[in-house]
Amino acid sequence: MSKESVLNILQTKSVVILTGPGGVGKTSCAASIAIGAALSGINTAVVTIDPAKRLANALGLETIGNDPVEIPMGSAGSLHAVMLDADATFDALIRKYAKSEEQVEAILANKVYQNLTQYLSGIQEYMAMEKIFELHNDPRFDLLIVDTPPSANALDFLDAPRRLVSFLDNKVFRIIMSPSSSFLKPISFATRAVLKTISKVVGAEIVDEAVAFFKDFEGMEDGFRARASEVGDLLKSEKTTFFLVTSPRTNTIIDTKDFGEKLLKYGFSIARIISNREVPPFIGDDHNSGVLDDLVPSDLDILSENLTKIELLRSVEQKDIDDMALGLKADGLIHVADNGNGLSSIEDLAHLASSIISSN
Amino acid sequence: MIESRESSLLEATSQQVTIVAGKGGVGKSTVSVASALANARAGRSVILLSTDISTITARAEREVAARDEYAANSPVFQLLRAEEILIEYLETHGLASLGKRLISTGVVSVIATAVPGIRELLILAKIKQLAQSGDYDRIIFDAPASGHLMTLLSSPTGLKDIAKVGLLKNQSDDVEELLNDRSRSGLTIVTLPEETPVTESIETISKIRELKSIAVNALVVNQRISAPKLSPAGHSAICDSGDTSPSARAYEYVTARERVADAEMQRLIHGITDVEILELPYLFQSDLSITDLEELKARKIIRGVNQR
Numbered sequence: 206m207s208k209e210s211v212l213n214i215l216q217t218k219s220v221v222i223l224t225g226p227g228g229v230g231k232t233s234c235a236a237s238i239a240i241g242a243a244l245s246g247i248n249t250a251v252v253t254i255d256p257a258k259r260l261a262n263a264l265g266l267e268t269i270g271n272d273p274v275e276i277p278m279g280s281a282g283s284l285h286a287v288m289l290d291a292d293a294t295f296d297a298l299i300r301k302y303a304k305s306e307e308q309v310e311a312i313l314a315n316k317v318y319q320n321l322t323q324y325l326s327g328i329q330e331y332m333a334m335e336k337i338f339e340l341h342n343d344p345r346f347d348l349l350i351v352d353t354p355p356s357a358n359a360l361d362f363l364d365a366p367r368r369l370v371s372f373l374d375n376k377v378f379r380i381i382m383s384p385s386s387s388f389l390k391p392i393s394f395a396t397r398a399v400l401k402t403i404s405k406v407v408g409a410e411i412v413d414e415a416v417a418f419f420k421d422f423e424g425m426e427d428g429f430r431a432r433a434s435e436v437g438d439l440l441k442s443e444k445t446t447f448f449l450v451t452s453p454r455t456n457t458i459i460d461t462k463d464f465g466e467k468l469l470k471y472g473f474s475i476a477r478i479i480s481n482r483e484v485p486p487f488i489g490d491d492h493n494s495g496v497l498d499d500l501v502p503s504d505l506d507i508l509s510e511n512l513t514k515i516e517l518l519r520s521v522e523q524k525d526i527d528d529m530a531l532g533l534k535a536d537g538l539i540h541v542a543d544n545g546n547g548l549s550s551i552e553d554l555a556h557l558a559s560s561i562i563s564s565n
Numbered sequence: 566m567i568e569s570r571e572s573s574l575l576e577a578t579s580q581q582v583t584i585v586a587g588k589g590g591v592g593k594s595t596v597s598v599a600s601a602l603a604n605a606r607a608g609r610s611v612i613l614l615s616t617d618i619s620t621i622t623a624r625a626e627r628e629v630a631a632r633d634e635y636a637a638n639s640p641v642f643q644l645l646r647a648e649e650i651l652i653e654y655l656e657t658h659g660l661a662s663l664g665k666r667l668i669s670t671g672v673v674s675v676i677a678t679a680v681p682g683i684r685e686l687l688i689l690a691k692i693k694q695l696a697q698s699g700d701y702d703r704i705i706f707d708a709p710a711s712g713h714l715m716t717l718l719s720s721p722t723g724l725k726d727i728a729k730v731g732l733l734k735n736q737s738d739d740v741e742e743l744l745n746d747r748s749r750s751g752l753t754i755v756t757l758p759e760e761t762p763v764t765e766s767i768e769t770i771s772k773i774r775e776l777k778s779i780a781v782n783a784l785v786v787n788q789r790i791s792a793p794k795l796s797p798a799g800h801s802a803i804c805d806s807g808d809t810s811p812s813a814r815a816y817e818y819v820t821a822r823e824r825v826a827d828a829e830m831q832r833l834i835h836g837i838t839d840v841e842i843l844e845l846p847y848l849f850q851s852d853l854s855i856t857d858l859e860e861l862k863a864r865k866i867i868r869g870v871n872q873r
Contacts, residue, residue: 456621496802
């Protein structure tokens with residue numbers, strides 16, 4: 206079913222984005238794929254959005270920051286970890302596109318702006334893309350592995366550049382501050398009425414702050430629009446691919462399917478589906494030490510009942526996962542068995558990496 | 566060995582208003598639906614609120630409608646959308662024509678960004694209104710994932726600082742009063758007996774305490790796995806033999822998972838000292854039907870015994 210091996214993907218692509226619903230182990234998968242890539246001789250950076258502490262712990266680090274830190278692996282390729290700081294990334298963009306130092310200061314001090322990265326949905330994801338764009342041009346890295354935050358809606362992530370641009374293009378606020386508004390008096394009058402009503406509900410200070418934001422931002426929209434389209438192009442380019450991470454629980458699979466369908470609708474291809482935390486198979490490795498022969502009958506019944514239960518669970522899981530993978534036309538499906546003990550060390554992650562990379 | 570006794574999810578929803586929270590994938594919706602069903606069966610009128618339609622909620626709504634026993638007292642399922650609440654709110658304040666226009670022009674999006682927590686406040690205000698109406702004995706809110714929980718719970722206080730006058734301030738005051746009233750509202754945190762969820766729920770509870778707002782009612786540990794109980798001799802024989810027959814390995818697998826879950830339970834019991842902990846069993850199924858949810862047996866951790 207696979208067109209190319211996982212190793213081949215890691216060697217030829219520049220950006221691998223891991224996406225999928227919450228609670229499936231995206232962070233562990235991202236960390237382990239990055240370790241695997243570094244061990245295979247690829248200079249790799251793993252980028253995480255939230256919460257960074259988990260990835261840091263998994264990699265044996267105290268913290269990771271907005272600048273790449275190297276993780277000494279003694280591997281053929283280097284390994285770096287980066288945490289996204291959406292605020293710092295956005296600030297840097299403002300500095301880049303602002304016409305003057307005054308404009309930078311005014312925007313950075315504005316409440317609307319200060320809340321933008323946290324509260325405009327999809328902005329965290331968009332800033333992550335921005336950061337990826339920057340890291341993509343960093344000669345130290347051949348490959349970026351991106352761990353995305355769990356979002357209920359895959360569109361948050363894919364739609365973010367458009368949303369930011371449309372937020373910045375807001376007509377009501379543009380008209381209110383437009384110097385030529387006298388020509389548009391009827392509209393402007395209605396708009397003013399709207400703002401007056403909002404003032405009654407939320408208080409005038411907030412409305413003033415919003416108007417000030419759009420005033421300060423004036424002239425930067427074109428820069429942002431062009432940048433958003435460049436970032437969008439990188440996402441859609443041949444260099445970028447998606448791994449959809451899931452785990453075989455019915456509700457998770459339904460969410461993943463929805464997620465995957467949206468990715469496809471937007472024209473992205475899913476290089477792999479990683480089915481994480483599967484119940485492992487317990488067949489085909491028979492070494493009866495004779496211990497079972499000595500057990501009391503009630504113990505034997507318990508053991509056999511337990512095995513039946515687990516095998517049934519596994520077969521349901523496998524069927525659900527296979528059906529989903531078929532529906533999403535993924536190039537390949539990677540099964541990752543749950544070892545029962547969780548992942549607690551870099552060795553566990555390297556082990557997981559080898560099972561992902563050696564899969565077809 | 567962690568001691569527990571039989572309990573019920575009714576204990577996780579002892580106030581009129583319960584906010585059910587937890588990180589993504591831990592089973593918030595499962596616990597919310599199971600609690601709603603338990604309350605309905607106990608004869609209470611229940612409304613289950615959520616901000617998006619989860620698979621499990623949609624399914625519960627469908628299946629409950631087809632069940633005779635809920636015909637007389639069916640839980641009500643309702644979706645909360647900040648935009649719709651805003652329109653409704655403006656309509657009741659004689660500003661009907663404005664609502665839709667505010668949303669279509671993107672003004673709401675700008676204001677919601679300028680005033681973080683405004684969407685959350687609108688949702689809480691709706692819950693407050695439902696609570697005051699007296700139409701429901703139990704209001705269960707399946708809240709969005711942890712990251713947004715703090716925004717949700719701090720929205721009334723945060724907004725009071727920003728909006729010093731206007732309708733928004735009045736709403737903030739009322740909502741704050743409801744959240745602060747321990748006899749009327751409480752928070753139930755859902756988690757899994759796994760490393761990341763346990764760490765995050767300990768952190769979440771400590772952050773919520775700092776807010777000095779809503780009280781944490783209960784912590785529900787979902788999917789607590791139990792290995793089948795072999796005789797002690799049988800257990801050591803299997804574990805020491807290195808036997809790799811399928812039934813021995815399947816037993817060791819479940820035992821390993823139980824061990825991890827036990828260790829995480831201990832961490833919770835010691836990390837969160839004054840909140841009731843309820844646990845729900847892992848059923849070895851990838852999918853739970855409504856019947857499974859009705860039959861879920863909650864157990865309550867006995868504090869003193871496990872803390873020595």
